[in-house]
Amino acid sequence: xxxxxxxxxxxxxxxxxxxxxxxxxxxxxxxxxxxxxxxxxxxxxxxxxxxxxxxxxxxxxxxxxxxxxxxxxxxxxxxxxxxxxxxxxxxxxxxxxxxxxxxxxxxxxxxxxxxxxxxxxxxxxxxxxxxxxxxxx
Amino acid sequence: xxxxxxxxxxxxxxxxxxxxxxxxxxxxxxxxxxxxxxxxxxxxxxxxxxxxxxxxxxxxxxxxxxxxxxxxxxxxxxxxxxxxxxxxxxxxxxxxxxxxxxxxxxxxxxxxxxxxxxxxxxxxxxxxxxxxxxxxxxxxxxxxxxxxxxxxxxxxxxxxxxxxxxxxxxxxxxxxxxxxxxxxxxxxxxxxxxxxxxxxxxxxxxxxxxxxxxxxxxxxxxxxxxxxxxxxxxxxxxxxxxxxxxxxxxxxxxxxxxxxxxxxxxxxxxxxxxxxxxxxxxxxxxxxxxxxxxxxxxxxxxxxxxxxxxxxxxxxxxxxxxxxxxxxxxxxxxxxxxxxxxxxxxxxxxxxxxxxxxxxxxxxxxx
Amino acid sequence: xxxxxxxxxxxxxxxxxxxxxxxxxxxxxxxxxxxxxxxxxxxxxxxxxxxxxxxxxxxxxxxxxxxxxxxxxxxxxxxxxxxxxxxxxxxxxxxxxxxxxxxxxxxxxxxxxxxxxxxxxxxxxxxxxxxxxxxxxxxxxxxxxxxxxxxxxxxxxxxxxxxxxxxxxxxxxxxxxxxxxxxxxxxxxxxxxxxxxxxxxxxxxxxxxxxxxxxxxxxxxxxxxxxxxxxxxxxxxxxxxxxxxxxxxxxxxxxxxxxxxxxxxxxxxxxxxxxxxxxxxxxxxxxxxxxxxxxxxxxxxxxxxxxxxxxxxxxxxxxxxxxxxxxxxxxxxxxxxxxxxxxxxxxxxxxxxxxxxxxxxxxxxxxxxxxxxxxx
Ligand code: FES
Numbered sequence: 001x002x003x004x005x006x007x008x009x010x011x012x013x014x015x016x017x018x019x020x021x022x023x024x025x026x027x028x029x030x031x032x033x034x035x036x037x038x039x040x041x042x043x044x045x046x047x048x049x050x051x052x053x054x055x056x057x058x059x060x061x062x063x064x065x066x067x068x069x070x071x072x073x074x075x076x077x078x079x080x081x082x083x084x085x086x087x088x089x090x091x092x093x094x095x096x097x098x099x100x101x102x103x104x105x106x107x108x109x110x111x112x113x114x115x116x117x118x119x120x121x122x123x124x125x126x127x128x129x130x131x132x133x134x135x136x137x
Numbered sequence: 138x139x140x141x142x143x144x145x146x147x148x149x150x151x152x153x154x155x156x157x158x159x160x161x162x163x164x165x166x167x168x169x170x171x172x173x174x175x176x177x178x179x180x181x182x183x184x185x186x187x188x189x190x191x192x193x194x195x196x197x198x199x200x201x202x203x204x205x206x207x208x209x210x211x212x213x214x215x216x217x218x219x220x221x222x223x224x225x226x227x228x229x230x231x232x233x234x235x236x237x238x239x240x241x242x243x244x245x246x247x248x249x250x251x252x253x254x255x256x257x258x259x260x261x262x263x264x265x266x267x268x269x270x271x272x273x274x275x276x277x278x279x280x281x282x283x284x285x286x287x288x289x290x291x292x293x294x295x296x297x298x299x300x301x302x303x304x305x306x307x308x309x310x311x312x313x314x315x316x317x318x319x320x321x322x323x324x325x326x327x328x329x330x331x332x333x334x335x336x337x338x339x340x341x342x343x344x345x346x347x348x349x350x351x352x353x354x355x356x357x358x359x360x361x362x363x364x365x366x367x368x369x370x371x372x373x374x375x376x377x378x379x380x381x382x383x384x385x386x387x388x389x390x391x392x393x394x395x396x397x398x399x400x401x402x403x404x405x406x407x408x409x410x411x412x413x414x415x416x417x418x419x420x421x422x423x424x425x426x427x428x429x430x431x432x433x434x435x436x437x438x439x440x441x442x443x444x445x446x447x448x449x450x451x452x453x454x455x456x457x458x459x460x461x462x463x464x465x466x467x468x469x470x471x472x473x474x475x476x477x478x479x480x481x482x483x484x485x486x487x488x489x490x491x492x493x494x495x496x497x498x499x500x501x502x503x504x
Numbered sequence: 505x506x507x508x509x510x511x512x513x514x515x516x517x518x519x520x521x522x523x524x525x526x527x528x529x530x531x532x533x534x535x536x537x538x539x540x541x542x543x544x545x546x547x548x549x550x551x552x553x554x555x556x557x558x559x560x561x562x563x564x565x566x567x568x569x570x571x572x573x574x575x576x577x578x579x580x581x582x583x584x585x586x587x588x589x590x591x592x593x594x595x596x597x598x599x600x601x602x603x604x605x606x607x608x609x610x611x612x613x614x615x616x617x618x619x620x621x622x623x624x625x626x627x628x629x630x631x632x633x634x635x636x637x638x639x640x641x642x643x644x645x646x647x648x649x650x651x652x653x654x655x656x657x658x659x660x661x662x663x664x665x666x667x668x669x670x671x672x673x674x675x676x677x678x679x680x681x682x683x684x685x686x687x688x689x690x691x692x693x694x695x696x697x698x699x700x701x702x703x704x705x706x707x708x709x710x711x712x713x714x715x716x717x718x719x720x721x722x723x724x725x726x727x728x729x730x731x732x733x734x735x736x737x738x739x740x741x742x743x744x745x746x747x748x749x750x751x752x753x754x755x756x757x758x759x760x761x762x763x764x765x766x767x768x769x770x771x772x773x774x775x776x777x778x779x780x781x782x783x784x785x786x787x788x789x790x791x792x793x794x795x796x797x798x799x800x801x802x803x804x805x806x807x808x809x810x811x812x813x814x815x816x817x818x819x820x821x822x823x824x825x826x827x828x829x830x831x832x833x834x835x836x837x838x839x840x841x842x843x844x845x846x847x848x849x850x851x852x853x854x855x856x857x858x859x860x861x862x863x864x865x866x867x868x869x870x871x872x873x874x875x876x877x878x879x880x
Contacts, residue, residue, distance in 0.1 A: 046478040052210045061786040064687070064746030068785070079209040080473055082202055082779035094778040094790075202780045317719040318726075351737035352715040352730060353679035357686065358744045360780045360787075361737070365717060367772055368733035372716035375729045380722055399768025406814075407729055407762050407807035414570045414837055415725040442771040449767075449821060472779070 001136055009108055009131040012036070015073055019051055022137055027104060029133055030055070030087050032073050036133055037087040038104040039076070044092070048080040050101055056084065058093075105136040153235025154490065155476045156497035158437050159341070159394055159465035160230075160239040160279070162272050163220035167245075169271060173263035178256060188252045190347030198345070199362040203471040211469035219469035223275055230468045231278055234476055237494070238503060239279050240307060240465075241268050242341050242394070248286045249312055250345045257286030261296055265306075273305045280501075282310035282339060287324055294330040301334030307501045308337045308392070313373045314344030320373075320380025332388045337435075337500070340373055341394040342366045370396030371404050374434060378408060381421040383429040390500070394437040395467060399444075402456035405430055431458060435500060437465040438492065439474040447482040454482075463500060464493045514599070517842040520830070521601040523858035524869070527706075527759050527802045527831035528596065528644075530637055531586035532611045532629060535560065537636070541628035546621075560612025560625075564677075564708035564731075565836075566724060574837035585835040589640055596834045597643055600844070603859060604869060607646040608675055608706055608759060609633055614649050615677070615710035622651035626661055630671070638670045645869065647675035647704050653682075655691040662695045672868040673702045673757065678734040679709035685738075685745030697751040700867040702800075705738060707731040707760040732762035732807065736769050739791075739799065743773070746786040748798045755865050757800045760833055762807040764814055767821045770795065796824045800865045802831035803845060803857060804838040812848025819853070828857045829865065 006020045012031040019028050019041060026041035028051030043050040058071040075084045075093065084093040090103030111128045126132065164170065171179055191198045203209060205218050211229065213222035220226070231239060243264050251257035261284045268281035283300045285293035300306045309331050317323065319340065331338050349355045350365040370393050377383050377391060408426035416422065422429075436457065444450050454462065467473050476493055484492070498504070532538065535556040539547055550556045561584075565572045573585035577595050586592065597605060613625035626649045633646050648671050650658035658674075665671040674696050676684060684705065696703050708731070714720045715730045735758050748754060773791035781787055787794070808814030819825045832844055839845075849857065863869055 046473075046475045048208075048475075049210060054209060056782075059782045059785045060788075061746075061749075064750050064786045066786075077782075080471060082471065082782075084782070092778075094781065202783060313718055315718060318716065318721050319718065321722065346717075346719060348714050348717050348719055350717045351679075351683060351741075352709060352713060352717070352734045353684065353737060353741075354682040354686075354713060356683060356737070356741065356744075358783055360744045360776060360784055361683070361740045363776050363780065364740045364773060365737060367768070368736055369717040371733050372718045372721070372726075372730055375726050376716075376718065376721055379726045379729075397768065397772055399771045400765060401768075403732070403762070403764040403768060403807055404729075406764060406809060407732055409809070410805060410807055411571065411725055411728055415728070417570070418725055419723055440772075440775065442768070443775045444767075444771050444821065445823075 004135045004137060005114065005126060005132045006135045007133045009133060012133070015055065017051060017055070020135075022135060026051070027135065029106070029135075030076070032087060036106045036108060038106045038135055039085065039087065039090055040102040042101070043078045043080065043083070044099050044101055045078065045081060045083055048078050050076060050078055050085065053077045053079040107134045107136070108132065109134050153476055153493070154237055155235045155464060155493045156501070156503070157234070157236045157239040157466045157468065158392070158463045158497055159242050159439060159467050160226070161220045161468065161470060162241050162243055162268065163218045164245060165217035165221040170263045170267050173266040173270070175259060178259045181256060187246060188256075189247060189250050189345050190252065191345050199356070199359045201471070202359060206471055207469050208471055208473055223272065226468070227276070230466070231276070234466070236278060238497070238501075240501075241272055241279055241281050242310060242339070243268060243282070243284060244341075244343055247312065247344060248284060249288065250314065251286065254286065254289040254292070258289050258292035258296070261286050261292075265296065265300060269303075269305045280307045281305050282308050283336065284310045285327065287311050287327060288316050290323060290326045293327050297327070297330040297334055297336065301330075301336060306336070308339045310339050310341060312344030313340050313342065313369055314346040314348070316346055318372060318376035318380070320376030320378070320382045322380070325382065325385070328382055328386045328389050332386050337390040337392055339392040339394050340370070342370070342396055366395070367397040367400055371400055374404060374430060375408060377434075378426040378429050379419055379422060381419070383433050384421055384423055387433070390433055390435065392435045392437060392463060394465065395439060396436070397440065397442065398436050398438065398453060398457060398462070399442045401430070401436060402453065431461070435461045435463055437463045438479065439465045439467045440472040441474050441479045441481075443481055450480065450482040459488065459491060460496055462492055463497045514842075517599045518601065520844060520858065523600065523602045523830045524862035525596065525600070525602040525605040525832050525834070526757065526829040526862055527804065527833045528592065528605045528607050529586045529833070529835060530589070530592070530607045530609050530633065531584040532609065532632070533584055533587040537632055538625060538628035541631040542624060546624045562610055562612060562615070562708055563711055564727065565610055569724060571728060571837055573835045577835040589637055592834065593641070596832055597641065599842070600832065602643065604643055604645050606672060606866070607633060607637055607644055608704060609647070609649055610706065610708055611649070614651060614675070615680075616651070619651055619654040619657055623654065623657040623661060626651050627664065630661065630665060634668065634670070645670050645672045645866075647671070647673040648701070649675050650692070652676045652680050652689070652692070655689055659691050659695050662692070662699065662701065666699050669868045669871045671701070672866040673704040675704045675706060677708040677710055678705050678731060678738055678761075679711075679713070679715065681710060681712050683738065683741035685741035685743070685747050687745065690747070690750065693747055693751045693754055697754045702755040702757050702866055704757045704759050705735065707734070709734070731760070732765045735761040736765055739769065739795065740773060743787060743791050743794050744784050746784065748794050749786040749788070754798060755800060756798055757802065757829065757865060759802045759831070760804065760836070761801055762805055763801055763803065763828075764807045764818060766795075766801070766818055770822060792822060796822060796827070800827055800829050800861065802829045802833070804831045804833035804836075806845070810848060811846045815857070816848060816850075816853065825853050825856050826861050826864065829862045830858045
C-alpha cells in the first residue's frame, strides 16, 4: 500500500471529476459537495470508461408514480448501458453484492503534513500551504 | 461476496479480429445529403419535415434513457451527433476493437416509414450514395447497405438493381415496422430483386407504422418499448415463414438485426408445434418452420443475452446454431456490445473467432 | 396414483388423478342460453336487434379450427366443442379425475365495444356458468369474465361474485384495449388482491389492434403464434407500470401462453432493467424475481418438442419450480391421447405442477373445499 498525491483540491471543484493515472491504472476522482471519492475507470459490466458517465442522484420510489430523489451527485451512471454505481461504495445499484467497481481510499491532506511524512508525489511539486488529494493504493 | 472484475486481455495474448455487422453512421448536418438529394426534396424536408405515423415530427415516440440513444462517450469533440465523426469512429471503435469490416446501418429519417412514398424513395437514393461517398470511400473497412423504402416496391426494386453490382454494398436494409408484415405478397418483388442481385435482406430494429408496439396496445415506458423489439422480430420471422417467402425464395438469406436471440428456440418450437396442427391452413409451408429458419435466417448478437450462467448461453447458441450468429456492436448506441466482453460464456478460441469473424465473413462472402 | 386397469387404457390418464386442471373451456352454445340472465332492457334488445342470433365466437379461436378442438373431442351435430358438461366429464373430469377444474369461458361478451353491453353479457355468462356448470359438478371452479375495458363495471361484476368462492380468478385476454399494467385498470387488481382472486390472462385478442407490431398477418396460425409475444408484452407492462409494487399479494396466471418464451424474456428483461430502471424506480427487483413471486403459468401448450425436459430447463432458468400449473386446455388440441405432459419431470416436480402450485396460487380453492353440496 502506497500513498499517491494525485491532485490539488482546487483542481476538482464540487460536482467535477478528474481522471488520473496511478501505477498504470486509470482512476476517477470525484468531488461530491466537498467530499472526495475515487473509483476505477472501468465498468465491471463490459469495461466502459465508467468515469465518463453522467453523475446523477439516487432515484427511488415509494410506489408507482411517487418518485423520490435524493443523494444528488453521489451516483455515477455508466456511459454505455447506464448501470448506476454508488460513488461512496463502488456498489452497483442493481446488484450491490455482485457487481461493484473498485473504489479507493482517498484523503485530503495539507502540503505541510505530506512533506513531513513519507509519500510519493508522482506528478506534483508539493507545497506547504496547499491541500492535496491523496490516494492509497 | 464475489466481485466481478474485468481484466482486459493483454494485447499480445489475443489479437481481436472482428466483423461488426451493425454500425450506425450519422450526419453532422443534414446538408451532407444535399449533393445527393433533388432540390425539390431538400425544400420539402425544410418546409414539412418527416411525415410519419406517430406523434412527434422530429423525435421518437418513447424518449430514450440516453440522448440520441447513444453511448455518452461517443460525442465527437468537434460537435455533431455520435456516429458522425469517422475519425472518432476509427479511434474509439474500429482500431481498438479490431474491426476489419463494419457494416453501415443508416437510420436517419426512416425512409421506409415515410408516408410520402416519393420522399421515402428519394431519401433512400440519397442516403445510399451518401454512405459510399462519405464513409466507404474514406474508410475501406466500411460497407454500405442498400436502404429501401419498402412500401414503394417499384422504387425499391429499382434501387436494388441500381446498387446490386456495386461491391460497396453488402446487403439490403429494411426496418421491420412496415405497413404490413414483411411476408405479405406486396413485398415479394423486393425479395425477388434481392435474390437476383445476390444480396441478403437485413431487417434492423426500427421503423414506425402506426401499429402499437404490442398487440394489446401502446407501451407507457421505454423499458417496455425496448423490450418489445424482440416480439416485433418474432412476428417478422413468423411472417416470412408462414406467408411462404422462405419457401418461395429458397436462395433468400435474411438477417434479423438487433432483435435479440433468446426467443429463437422458443419461437421455432412454437411455430413447429402449431404448424403441425394448423398446416391445412398454410399448405404452401411445406416443412416445419424451424427448418426454414435454420437454413435461411441469421441473427446479429447485440444486445447480447445475459443469462445467469455460461452454460445457459452455450445451450442457447447450440439451439440456434453457432453458424447463424453474426457479431454486432451497434456502435455508437447505448446498448453497444464490446467484442471482448459481450459473451459472458466460456468460449473456446475457435468459437470466439467463429462468432466475431468467421460467420460474417462467410455470410457476406468477404473473400 | 390409482387406476389399476379397471377401465382399459386409463393408466396414463390416472397419473393425473387429484391434479388441478387450471384451464378448461366451457363454451356458450349460443346467446340464447344467456337470455334468462339479462334484464328487461337487454332481453328486449336481444330480440329487437336479434343479438341472440349472433355468434360471438372469438376470432382468436375459430370454432372448428383443429386447435380450438381436438378431433376426438368434437361434439355430435356440430355443437360447439366444450359446450357440453357431460362431454367434459367424459373427456376430462372422469378420465383424468382432477380434484378441481377451473373453467375459463372464452366468449365474445368480454370484447364487445359497448361497455354496458359487455357488462350485461359478462354478468349473464358468469350466472350461466354458475347455474349450468358449477352447480352441477362439485369439482368445477371458474374465472369471472369481466368487461375489462371498463374498470368500474369490471369491479362491479367482481363484487357480485365475491361471496361465491367457487369463482377463483378474474379472466382477461392477453390483448385487449390497453396494455394490462395501465393505471386505469388498477381498481380491478385492487379488488382481486383484496378478495384473493388471481388474475388470469388467457391467450386471445379483442383485436382492437393488429395482433403484431408489424401489422395484420394473413393467417390464423400467425395470430396464434403471436399470442406468446402478447404475453411477453403484458408481463413487461405489469412489471414496468408497477402493478406488483402496488399490489404485493397479487397473483397473475398466464394461461395457454406457450411457456418456453419465458427464458428469453427474463434474460432480456433483467438486462434492460439494469440500464433503464431509473425510469421506473418502483421496480426494485429484477423482472425475473418479480415473476417468481407473482406470476404463474399453465402448462398447455409447452412450446417445445421435449415438454417435460423443457419445463425442467425453464425451472432452472427462472430458479423456481413453483411457477407451473397443470392444465389440459380442454377442448383445445394441445396433446394427444392421455399424455397431457410428455416425460422428463421428476416426481416431486410433477406433484408441484399437478396441484401444489395451484393450491398456493388460488387461495380460494382451499376455501371452496368446504362446499359439500352443489345446488342444481
Ligand atoms: S459497460 Fe457499464 S453498464 Fe455496461
